[in-house]
Amino acid sequence: MRKSSAEMVENMNMQEYIEEAEQALLHTYNRYQIVLERGEGVYLYDLEGIKYLDFVSGIGVFALGYHNKEYSEALKTQIDRLIHTSNYYYNIPAINAAKKLKAASGMDRVFFTNSGAEAVEGAIKAARKYAFLKDGSTDHEIIAMNHSFHGRTFGALSVTGTEKYRGPFEPMIGNIRFADLNDMESVRKQVTDKTCAIIMETVQGEGGVIPAEETFLKEVKALCQERDILLILDEIQCGMGRTGYFYAWQRYGVKPDIMTTAKALGGGVPVGAFLMTEKVAERSLGAGDHGTTYGGNPLACAAVEKMLELFETQSVLEHVRETAPYLEKCLDQLKDRYDCILERRGLGLMQGLVFDRPVGEIIDRALEEGLLLINAGQNVIRFLPSLVISKANIDEMADILDSCLEQVCTQGDPDGQA
Ligand SMILES: *Cc1c(COP(=O)(O)O)cnc(C)c1O
Numbered sequence: 475m476r477k478s479s480a481e482m483v484e485n486m487n488m489q490e491y492i493e494e495a496e497q498a499l500l501h502t503y504n505r506y507q508i509v510l511e512r513g514e515g516v517y518l519y520d521l522e523g524i525k526y527l528d529f530v531s532g533i534g535v536f537a538l539g540y541h542n543k544e545y546s547e548a549l550k551t552q553i554d555r556l557i558h559t560s561n562y563y564y565n566i567p568a569i570n571a572a573k574k575l576k577a578a579s580g581m582d583r584v585f586f587t588n589s590g591a592e593a594v595e596g597a598i599k600a601a602r603k604y605a606f607l608k609d610g611s612t613d614h615e616i617i618a619m620n621h622s623f624h625g626r627t628f629g630a631l632s633v634t635g636t637e638k639y640r641g642p643f644e645p646m647i648g649n650i651r652f653a654d655l656n657d658m659e660s661v662r663k664q665v666t667d668k669t670c671a672i673i674m675e676t677v678q679g680e681g682g683v684i685p686a687e688e689t690f691l692k693e694v695k696a697l698c699q700e701r702d703i704l705l706i707l708d709e710i711q712c713g714m715g716r717t718g719y720f721y722a723w724q725r726y727g728v729k730p731d732i733m734t735t736a737k738a739l740g741g742g743v744p745v746g747a748f749l750m751t752e753k754v755a756e757r758s759l760g761a762g763d764h765g766t767t768y769g770g771n772p773l774a775c776a777a778v779e780k781m782l783e784l785f786e787t788q789s790v791l792e793h794v795r796e797t798a799p800y801l802e803k804c805l806d807q808l809k810d811r812y813d814c815i816l817e818r819r820g821l822g823l824m825q826g827l828v829f830d831r832p833v834g835e836i837i838d839r840a841l842e843e844g845l846l847l848i849n850a851g852q853n854v855i856r857f858l859p860s861l862v863i864s865k866a867n868i869d870e871m872a873d874i875l876d877s878c879l880e881q882v883c884t885q886g887d888p889d890g891q892a
Contacts, residue, residue: 513540567775586770590736591625605670621681683826714738717822814883
């Protein structure tokens, strides 16, 4: 008797799924060889039922853990009510989400997008339009940072400071100049009469988990104010509570003119946003200047609204501030134990361990031992756990990583431990 295709799919094992994926999907990722099926809290399960402690959280997206019942219920309710309407009409979740996002960020105006890259695109357009309205010219320049990452669409890619991501796709959008993060002189060197914006991540993510220093941020902000240059802070990865502040810049009080957010914003539903001050909003994008079919639809915005509500009711920022020092301590202990770890850096629950070698082998071993980690560049392991991670979860991670490092790295002098 022939099996129905549904039955055949049910009986496929993990390897067969992986083979099918490699036949059907464009090969733009070298994926780890597991098929993930479900999640619970800070754990993921693959098709064979193997459990993984997740320190990736979908690249910092599932901030409140998997299978959060309140979040899931809110989405289900909205699915039954209204999923999409287009931006020609108002919808209540978008209004509520925008109000909450304004309150959390201190910014004045919100434009919802479907992804981080689209938020960056909008930010760049707003900055160019602002400059255009001042002098009517169209040759304005933007300063971006080396090693930055802002996304894969053309505008976002043009301000991404990694040559290998841009190279094959040239020409980029024009008039982008690159400076070095935390090097004010390098920024000053790139400023001209045409500079309309400076864009950077408050904490570089993909580039290796590198926080912008407080003095640098303040000097950039002062320069921007002096010359009416717009400061664009990309908070797509470091925002939404990850550093213990709702947005990382709030730690320093260096408020951007335009800000981008995404990743954890919708807790898994694809949604991003760019926000701006009233000053920029009044003199940049107007009716007809920008749009999106899906952006800010009721389903995505119900997710945003619920995430922002849960951040409050579950005291997420307080929890991050309490657990982050513990994560730092555990990572520092590993650094003291193994010579192959050169440095720990990061802010809050966005941490990186810098190694003296490529970290691929360590990440592979961790996966075999039930721990999901990702890199940030070749030599850095990046830690982006769910924001509701417990100290016990951190201990579990540190134990597994310790056993992986024991196999890969030589230990330092045991008596020399701090
Ligand atoms: C992930 C990321 C982006 C791009 O977001 P997508 O949703 O993947 O388009 C942009 N900027 C930063 C800092 C990011 O981490």
